[in-house]
Amino acid sequence: MHDIRAIRDNPEAFDAALSRRGLAALSPAILKLDADRRARISEAEAAQAEQNKASKEVGAAKGRGDEAEFERLRALVADKKADVARMQAEAAALDVELRDLLMGIPNAPLDSVPDGADENDNVEIHRWGSPRNFDFTPVEHFDIPGVKPGMDFETAAKLSGSRFVVLKGGVARLHRALAQFMIDLHVNAHGLEETWTPVLVTEEMMYGTNQLPKFGEDSYQTREGYWLIPTSEVTLTNTVHGDLLDHAELPRRMTAHSQCFRSEAGSAGRDTSGMLRQHQFEKVEMVSITDAENGLAEHARMTRCAEAVLEALNLPYRTVVLSTGDMGFGARITHDLEVWLPGQDKYREISSVSYCGDFQARRMNARYRPTGGGKPEFVHTLNGSGLAVGRALIAVLENGQQADGSVELPAALHPYLGGRTRLGADGKLA
CATH class of the missing domain: 3.30.930.10 (Bira Bifunctional Protein; Domain 2)
Structure with a gap:
């Protein structure tokens, strides 16, 4: 399987190697999947941080007797928890899709391998x-x-x-x-x-x-x-x-x-x-x-x-x-x-x-x-x-x-x- 970091660093070299095997450029599709996956991970992490922050504030609002703030924060925690779960699931699905794509791509030939059709x-x-x-x-x-x-x-x-x-x-x-x-x-x-x-x-x-x-x-x-x-x-x-x-x-x-x-x-x-x-x-x-x-x-x-x-x-x-x-x-x-x-x-x-x-x-x-x-x-x-x-x-x-x-x-x-x-x-x- 190919190293996704190497594809990010030099997509042109990756596509050039695969072209020697008669394959069209694949880096655009791979990098889009990778970017979408990383975006979902970052969004999930941000939502998790907001959830954690709101969770801490829930106790403080209850201690102050601020019932309205308490209920608002509880709802916010629930919403963020749902957002985190959804984004993590989306990231996991994209991860599987990316892995499946990479699994189906052949290895890159060495420079010394002769080019040819058969x-x-x-x-x-x-x-x-x-x-x-x-x-x-x-x-x-x-x-x-x-x-x-x-x-x-x-x-x-x-x-x-x-x-x-x-x-x-x-x-x-x-x-x-x-x-x-x-x-x-x-x-x-x-x-x-x-x-x-x-x-x-x-x-x-x-x-x-x-x-x-x-x-x-x-x-x-x-x-x-x-x-x-x-x-x-x-x-x-x-x-x-x-x-x-x-x-x-x-x-x-x-x-x-x-x-x-x-x-x-x-x-x-x-x-x-x-x-x-x-x-x-x-x-x-x-x-x-x-x-x-x-x-x-x-x-x-x-x-x-x-x-x-x-x-x-x-x-x-x-x-x-x-x-x-x-x-x-x-x-x-x-x-x-x-x-x-x-x-x-x-x-x-x-x-x-x-x-x-x-x-x-x-x-x-x-x-x-x-x-x-x-x-x-x-x-x-x-x-x-x-x-x-x-x-x-x-x-x-x-x-x-x-x-x-x-x-x-x-x-x-x-x-x-x-x-x-x-x-x-x-x-x-x-």
Whole structure:
């Protein structure tokens, strides 16, 4: 959420930042609401002062036996009390209206973020590995003979409908091995703290990490009012919700492997074949809580953590900076990692690593005490996939596929598979 004081101080800069996201100027509407709210607060305070003054004079008038003055003052107190209540209610309503307006406005991009309308304007900043030269025509993951016995979409459709999958046998174990490998790498090599969190959260937590109100249709809500998390960014980031931390506690670096749920109401017809875009999937998430001075350095570090997973799996990838027209609602800058999928003959997103500044912290009221003393400051938050497990499975299968229908598996996964090195054409690990 944006700082209303910063908008008051420099509305032109605020509007200029939002214009880079294709939005019209919003500062006039925001400042009018803010001015009206502050006016009601001032009027309520003035009326309260008059009420207090009259209340003191009531006793004096009664002591003098001045019945007429006593009744006049009593009526004045009642009137002022009603005025105070009305103005306070109006101020509270305007406060809610202002907060709702600010909650729906995306974060301001950093100056270094490239301007653009969509993903076509993203800028590549790094590339690793070379796509393999096949002596046959590679197919998508779900058409690999060795994968078909372990990737059952028909049974999943019977159980749950479209865009679900049942994994079995060697494919299921490979999927589990990938998640375990990612967690171990982040904990042992990258110093992240392994964390396990709920997948059901309150509405307040969804607001805290800007899933609400903007993306309510893309998430699932239970009858009891809980929300199913679209990513454990929600739970990991909200672990500091409402907290006042010591500066020495920062940075706080966490990772979690969780189930994730997305209805993706606006994505019908896109990437619905295979496992690429599912309603239920698993992801290993990374979250960092830090301060303003170290936010961008932490972003670079987190990007390297995600890249290291792909390099350990020997998967060719590229890293791009998202343009202003493609970056997420809460981000100030985002690096996307795109893995090579030979079955599609293109790079596809497998991780987004975003620096949010204090945007989420203001929504969560998460702050820290500066080491040298002074007023508490808002923390800065970052999140990134490290990685999406299902998409990593797709990449491993497609890049390792062989002409006989089997799949050669990355050496980094062999210890997690009991020493097995390939998925046979029969769907069994060998």
